[in-house]
Amino acid sequence: MEQSGKLVKVLLKNTNNPRLAWRIFKRVLSSPSNESHGISFSAAPTIARILVRAKMHEEIDELHSLMLSSPIENAKFSSFLSVVSIFAKSDYIDKAFTQFQFLRSRFPENLTGIYLYNVLLEGCIKERRVDFVSWLYKDMVLCRIAPQTYTFNLLIRALCDSSCVDAARKLFDEMPEKGCKPNEFTFGILVRGYCRVGLPDKGLELLNSMESFGVLPNKVVYNTIVSSFCREGRNDDSEKLVEKMRGEGFVPDIVTFNSRISALCKEGKVLDASRIFRDMELDEYLGLPRPNRITYNLMLKGFCKVGMLEEAKTIFESIKENDDSMQSYNIWLQGLVRHGKFIEAETVLKQMIDKGIWPSIYSYNILMDGLCKLGMLSDAKAIIGLMKRNGVSPDVVTYGCLLHGYCSVGKVDAAKSLLQEMMKNNCLPNAYTCNILLHSLWKLGRISEAEELLRKMNEKGYGLDTVTCNIIVDGLCGSGDLDKAIEIVKGMRVHGSAALGNLGNSYIGLVDDSLIENNCLPDLITYSTLLNALCKAGKFAEAKKLFAEMMGEKLQPDYVAYNIFIHHFCKQGKLSSAFRVLKDMEKKGCHKSLETYNSLILGLGIKNQIFEIHGLMDEMKEKGISPNICTYNTAIKYLCEGEKVEDATNLLDEMMQKNVSPNVFSFKYLIGAFCKVPDFDMAQEVFETAVSICGQKEGLYSLMFNELLAAGQLLKATELLEAVLDRGFELGNFHYKNLLESLCKKDEIEVASGILHKMIDKGYGFDPAALMPVIDGLGKMGNKKEANNFAEKMMEMASVGEVQNKVDPNARHLHQNNWQNILHRHHFNRDDGSGIALKSLTRVKKGWGQGDLSSFEPQRVDYLDYFEDDD
Template identity: 55%
Template sequence: MDQIGKLRKALFGNAENPKLAWLLFKRVVLSSSPHPPHYARTVPVIARILIRHGMLPEIDHLVGRVIDSEASQASLLFIVKSLASSGFCDAAVSHFKSIRARFPDCAIAVFVYNALIDACLKEHRCVDGVLWLYKDMIGAGLCPETYTFNLLMLALCDAGRVEDARNLFDRMHEKGCSPNEYSFGILVRGYCAAGLVDKSFELMDEMKRSRFSPNVVVYNTLISRFCKEGRTDEAEKVAERMREDGLLPDVVTFNARISALCNEGKVLEASRIFRDMQIDKELGLPQPNKITYELMLKGFCKEGMWEEAETLVSSMKEKFGTMTLQSYNVRLLGLVRKGGLLDWQSLIDEMVSSDVEPSVSTYNIVIDGLCKKGMLRDARSVLRLMRSSGISPDTITYSALAQGYCSKGKILEAGDVIHEMMRNGCSPNIYTCNILLHRLWKEGKVSEAEKLLQKMNERGYGLDTVTCNIVIHGLCLKGDLDKAIEILDGMWSHGSAALGNLGNSFLALVEDSNFSKKCTPDLVTYSTVISGLCKAGRMAEAKRKFAEMISRNLRPDSAIYDIFVYTYCKEGKISSAMGVLKDMDKKGCNRTLQTYNSLAQGLAKKNQIFELYGLLDEMKDRGLSPDVFTYNSFIRCLCEVDRLKDAASLLDEMIQKGVLPNIITFKIIIGSFCKTADFASAQEIFEMALHVCGHKEPLYCLLFNELLLGGNIEEAKDLFRVALDRQLDIGDFLYVDLIKTICEDDKLKDANGIIDRMIKRGYVVDPAMLMPVLDALNERGNREEAEELANKITEMVSDESFVSGANQKIGRRLHSRRNAHKGSDWRTILHRDDGSGIALRTLKRVQKG
């Protein structure tokens, strides 16, 4: 065996001992100067060993020594390709550039460029690096392969430059290449990711004209995108076309459909598909997999269908043995949404007993739920438990805590969370900073918000679209719409650097132009500006911005349309609102509850009762249930035209359907009955309101004042005594008029009784209340009693400490009473004998007159 053979054998024998292999190679090969040319064949062997064990400094040394010899070019390119294929993208590109500089005429195969481009893609390198490799390839006189073009298009699509990818696709033939089915698939995925799903659909027709048949992956990509956009009808058409092409939808296809339905809240429909997959094997439907079960579990938990969720969990355990961490996290998220924040520990214990270790995401779900409920101390306790379990909090953990403090208006405490985060080696991200930024703008702390922006820039946080949206929203709240529009327009060309238009010297933002251009306006940006323009009455500008948004390929959603519907209805322009509805239907946007509530408000203002009934019917046809706002608009309209029995019938319908009437509902009806002097019906509705809403001051105040103005003095007097006994706030009660009226009726004893009751209950008695009593005593000739009362009035006026102390006393009492009397849960009321039963019986009597 020759010397080379012996060296190669020795290197292979020490493949698992790379340090010894490297020492052997250096001693035999690198110690010679110049290097023996015939030993170049051993370079790939040692390179493989070093790369396999990640010994990059040794690779650098090897390349530095071998690059001196022109005979070693092939070995160097082998090292570059091996580095790229092994995931060492930076080292591969760096050495490749050194080789190109040292040997500009070096013959390089296309597959080396392909390997480098592929490595860049896997490492999510910026597209500019990929394009440099392509240009260098062309400069080296090489013809790219179809595979090369596919890699380049993939890079452009991932960077959001799908039109550039399309241009490259169209120019493939200029380089002697033809697109293959993967080329079409990459473009389809790129268009879908960019929200241009219609172009993807057109591309499929082009694909067929090129004699390529779309595969299941292409179809599933389209179906998934249509489903994500809520365009389920189009998704069904694609699925049908898939069957016509002889391809059967697989479990991915069904999962996309189930996911879309669950996201739309149509869980029952998703459940029917899930059931069919389980039982209709003869139809050739795919069996549900773990992802299918997890999607259904997420849907059930999201809609509060807890029994169905638990049944599904049992099925999952039976079918798959143990549940995955993802499934447990979904269950935990459902438990938190259900309000079972005290039961989270038992579920985590179940995870541990099933050998499923809770992750940082598991604890983050609990901490986020506690923070959203304002239970910040409990959230801190979970954080301590998390650390004791050996799990370090991450950016999401601290961001949830910061969000919790911000929602309570505790900006300083939120800032402390950020500092704690950094002390523990966890860097805040743009999301964390945006939380603080949003709160500062919301509270009008503009200078503090600008300082935070400056710090974000100094620390290298790339400001994103959310950051710009927060600033734009803050400007709209301030009424500075022109500046908000200026930033929106600037975002298209300058990205987040458009924030420099705020006029702050620190915002020479975003040096990386490529990153900056990614920060473009989205639907939230436009909806914020359009909403601000509509509120300011600048409808023409709002419509221009809407048209601009569509021209920028941003597909309007129901929320933006609802802004126009609400504004037109508020202005009484019902016909214009109906025109918006037609455009919504054309664009495939579903009408929401907000849409119908705006219409109900507009129709009610014009007393268009017939149209309101039609609106209710249409809502039922579309599967939307009216809420209390819808009913209140309708009831107000009926009361305006004195159709009180119909209003009472609608209240009956609300109760029957489990829609909780609120104080506004009852105030409308009580006030209307009082207006027609039907005080008996008003009092019966009032009693029902107390059972539903509790003993609320606005209800007592309304009925008391109406009774008093209507001359029902005795009823008003009795109701006022009850209000005093319940220690309600009587600031809006016309009780001074009550005292005056009683005195005019010569019932001084009753007047004194009311005043004494007020004093005993801790209310501050306005001396002006006593003046009618004093006048009445004088008129009756009761000089001694009148003089005694006059002295009492004088003492009360002069005793400021008494007045102040009494005010504080009643303030404390009223505060505690307000906290003690919270509104009852409607579901509880439905099962109480003194709740809905009494409400319905009372309502029937009122309807019958």
């Protein structure tokens, strides 16, 4: 013991020189005598503390290995226990646990106290090692070691931290059987656990039962439940609980009030929060706690969130008078940037510098993020220069915001240059930054560049994570290479990101054993991506097999995974299969979402089960799920196809009353249905309403024109086509050749000739075959001069070869300023026209309604989208 004490003293003298202390320890340990071994290991706790304090990880690993390989004697047993305790308290829980198990297997009869179990439990909780906690509890039971109340508190906390509140409650109920009485900390831990998983009512029940256990409620437990009620928007319940607090003799403190204010602001009820705040400022009359810095910042953030910038500015000025803080400035900056007030934000930055509060990297990143989200990339780039001039080095977040901004607008080359600039400035990109660029490269089909980036990510050690793998899996699914995507997902389960090595020879460099980590296992996004691709390809059997594998990996499917099956089954008309999935989904606790209803309405429509569509929409309303534009459009489409045009019209009226703005598709089905009836007057009403809401959309005009033409309404179709030519729309979706041919068959040669002249005068390129029936008609009429002119034009157009079906951009009368185009589009899109629409849909007018189409004033050219299939 004397020799051991000397070694300890020598080691302690060299605490500030840990490497020398370690060499001394090893020198004594290396002596061949067993006595030296005993002396050395008796000093193990001392050297362990020195190594831990110096964070000498390699030496700690070596000490750990030496102790596990040493023959333990009872004389050294206490030293080994001390080292276990030191490791457990110093974030080396894996080593502590391994050593404890080693001691437990060698000397089971010596481990009879609860202290070490408590220390290990504390370490496990700190590092969230629930598996260790479970083992320790079972071992305590096996060894018949009586737990203390403190032990139960640790176990309950561990379970609550893992959201296992039912298991935590079971343990709580077992405490009296084990001779332990719950204390106020036990109740506080379990109440907090209930509140964290969204069960504040269970927490309230527990609070009400405290006195039956002989434990008095405290303010902390009350505040925990009040905060939870507030987070869930249950402000009435929180108010009742605050009143109960007062009745129990507890004065609500600043924590109580800040919780209420925070919850109200998050809900957008900033005025209600403001009233509480004003009451707090008048505490000398009401006896309420005075607002603190947190209160002021909560109100500042709340006002900024809802755009009440004048009120926010008043709060901010008040904060500046009493307590300038970087956090308050950053909240105000973020509020200004979020609402596009960049000049004011710049002024705030200058104020900070003038007051000696130098903007932090976070302050600049707020500006950077806001500018990038608005697409103001040149201004965002200038921020980096400003930061450097003010002595602040851009970090990975700064560059990440700008890189994401470049990628979002397709400027991948600029993003690649920025990545090089980052590394040149010694700012190492992280996996998130690289994944942004990787996703954009893959999305644009620049596969070889994506491969090169992956290789560099691996070489630089940035870490290929699950997100990286998901990007590759998504890209392969998008390109139709499902087999390779499946292969990678299977490989991820075994090899982690090294599974990317299966992509081909160019990826061999990625196969790195160091990357085989749990952080690269497939997640729900991985499986959902693959499930969607398989279902889309009609490979339902393979999708079901993958779904089973996912559950085998203990990944509980969410509503997204279920909705994938429901959507694709419905799309293919397999309603019975879709409803079987729905039944299983609800059995597993996943409720129908908006996407679920949209898919089911689609499936019912395909099967022409119109009555059931009404039932589903009624169910949505009962459950408080608001239909969106997709819901309404799908329902309108199938109501129209089922000849329930009046119901479809009512649905269009309803969506506008609920402020769901209709789009082109909303009107497309109605116009087609009225023309099919036929009821051209009502079709015209809907068309005019559509134009007033959606603007001068080419798709609307082409639909109306083609329907009129198909119904033989040649005169109305001609008037509409002339309006189209005046607006400069492309003619690709207009069956103008059929109109010309039909007019010629009806001997309306002059009308057909007039249309052609207008198309040529407007600078249109079109199919020269359209001239043939008019040339023939003019020839039969004896108007050979005009027929020859058209024939020459036809030969000229045929020699060009390609049919453009649009206005020649070089046509003199169509030149105009780009800003005028932008303003023109804005003019037609800014007004939703709901008032006009509602008025129009409530009556059926005769003739063409509000004036005929020829009275429309010619508009500037506006190149617009074609129809797309929205199924």
